[in-house]
Amino acid sequence: MMLEVIKAGPQTTVQDLGRFGARHLGVCRAGAMDALALTVANRLVGNPADAAALEITLPPAGFRLLRDGMLALAGADCQALLDDTPVWPGWRTAFRAGQTLRLQAPRFGMRAYLALDGGIAVPPLLGSASTDLMAGFGGLGGRALRDGDRLPLGEPLPPRRRLGVWLPRPGSQIRVCPGPEYPRLPKAARERMWNSPWQLTPSSNRMGYRLAGPGLQMDAAADMPSHAVLPGLIQLPPDGQPIVLMADAQATGGYPRLGMVVAADLWQLGQARLGGQLHFVESGRDDARQAELQLQRYLGRIERLCDEN
Structure with missing residues (x-):
């Protein structure tokens, strides 16, 4: 077989x-x-x-x-x-x-x-x-x-x-909870992060999405110790162009952590097209929890429908 x-x-x-x-x-x-x-x-x-x-x-x-x-x-x-x-x-x-x-x-x-x-x-x-x-x-x-x-x-x-069954269609708006180093961005850079489109470059892969857009720079450069990283983490390398870690992301990293993609939106990132644009939407923990509950309710309906048929 x-x-x-x-x-x-x-x-x-x-x-x-x-x-x-x-x-x-x-x-x-x-x-x-x-x-x-x-x-x-x-x-x-x-x-x-x-x-x-x-x-x-x-x-x-x-x-x-x-x-x-x-x-x-x-x-x-x-x-x-x-x-x-x-x-x-x-x-x-x-x-x-x-x-x-x-x-x-x-x-x-x-x-x-x-x-x-x-x-x-x-x-x-x-x-x-x-x-x-x-x-x-x-x-x-x-x-x-x-x-x-x-x-x-x-x-x-x-x-x-x-x-x-009904399948949701992916969108370009990706909810993000600010990360530990986000406060080190100047105000103008924070506004660019949320208000500017980010293009998914051809150098993106299953390890990480490399984005192109307005450069983001910290207030002051600082060495960071290596730390644990997970899929969905948005890193800021020295060139100022964010990287979103994806399913094959390494276990540790050392770049500043701008934010974490809300878990319920990771599937939408997985469907983003090379050359397409993404828009980050500032979110919080309560929003992230509500988004996860909505996703689980959708999957619960799928489970019930499949069990009955």
Whole structure:
């Protein structure tokens, strides 16, 4: 029971919700850049939320399905076709052995997630099947997929009727809680941080998004000891152009910490397009908690709907 890669695309990897509990060893979290999309796709086909699926960055891509089963796509809308039949994001779709799934360039978003019932059955390492591209382990040989690869699938689940759910569309406004070094920004730099657009540069990747915009400089330069960092942290390197740490972020860093992206908005960052613009919105802890509650209520509705169908 396999999935054959016909066209891998620029970067397709096996991901789940990430590798937790090993950061003290210098191991990054990895996992889906858009954890919301991966979770919804998995639940639609009856998998646990953290089952291994495919993260497909900027298709086109194509796959041959070598057993019967169910699939779901979420994230970027890639005008997918199962043979000649459209497959819409957010829908549970049955497939037959021998059928081909093809994804085109996305109409919006950056990453599509393909979940299949039973999940991608690669062995977990340190508690996760996620691919760590920098360290070279997890997923399939610690690397992005190539044309001709074959991936093992888990045991198929009992078939279910067709079902669709509403998927939120990512926006460009990203809520941020100010960080420890934010008060060291002059007033004019603070205003630029919140009021200026930030462009996602081509040098961005799964480790971090490098942004281009008005330069931000601290009141006074100061050496900082190395400190723990996490996905969502906004760092300010000496060139004054912020870096937003993403899923494959290193465990420690030494740049000033301007802020932390609200956890409920990380999925939107995962769908940001290279060359696109982001706008930071100043937020607080109460706002962050409310945003997380709203996200969990949405996922709760998805869970109930999938359990009933």
